[in-house]
Amino acid sequence: MAEERQGTAEEAAPGGEGESPHADPERRAPDPARVWEALVATARRTVTDGLVVGTSGNVSARVGDLVLVTPTGVPYDRLTPDDITGVDLTGRQVLGTLVPTSELPLHLAVYRTTGARAVVHTHAVHATAVSTLVPELPAVHYMAGALGGTVRVAAYATYGTEELAENMLRALAGRSGCLLRNHGTVTYGDTLDQAYDRTAQLEWMCRLWLTASSVPGLTPSLLTEAQLAEAGARLKGYGQRR
Template structure:
């Protein structure tokens, strides 16, 4: 029996590690209350292969053998489970942006905000972490190319958006970055809803120039050599 080439083994090992990280991130969305049951989905890009959570499988039941992989064209490359119904949306983001990971949730506060405004008001400077004012993608049936197109429009110049009467989508250069943006977006929505609930007072909002100033500061944020 011929031995498997070293390159193939390395590729399989890389996909296995990426799958483990994807499953851990998906489980975190449940633990942190960003999704209920099997709602929401997570994906990560490895080269020109996209790993994605399967449709209708609880995240705590996923194993290494459940890996689901497709190409950027949606053709299956590995696994037997059916990919998430939101695959068109994930693939559209990968084809149009530098995303290496995508997180989609049905977070409560973000979903509520998506039903109220066309754009999340600038309630806090951390909107800068998402590229500026967060837009709401117009409603379309889940899993459709129309929804994918609406999301791309809302993402222009941004790394996250709300989906009207649906939820959130964020992307990043890693699963950790995409997840952090999801958590920040849900927090921003919660802050705005809380401030807006006062019966007599309206929340003070930031200007776009103030948020742009923070965007510049964030480029140098953190521990850098």
């Protein structure tokens, strides 16, 4: 089972309730420049790992009321510290001169309705293939529990629209990831690493189902909702504790 990494300090949300007023201010309020560096590294990783082709996906991270997001149409290997791009929660650009991703409504919808600190959107091939076949990803593996349960497919809408963002939110209810019909994936998390790992796990589960279901004369066994819920509860305590 692949472990969900918990991310670095600069990727984490600002300090939570009960934190000492004398705590390191950098931990309470991450430096946007350092978060941008981590965001660009995550975006480049989506390409390296084959989850994105060219500039087909996008990544964002929230720092307070600021949302840093990859710009539209710019290859990730060309992004520099000077290309930092940020908007407020209304979508008004407050940092940088590059135009934010066309999927900005999708990212902002997640931040407005969840406690997410990072969002990853890809056009991963196996996940996109599954989105064209079924209304939800069949429960072929317990890692679906890490996303909250059976992964739903959001109804199709044109990319970059509020309609797509609304469809996505319905599919995300009680989940931290979903598929977008004939489009791709969306996952979110407390850190960039966690959001990315959820995307990678979702793509792997889609590949697993496509592989298993392609065997002639056989049908993959599926887990129940209760089994997924039990796995999800156990996964919340998985990994090293700090």
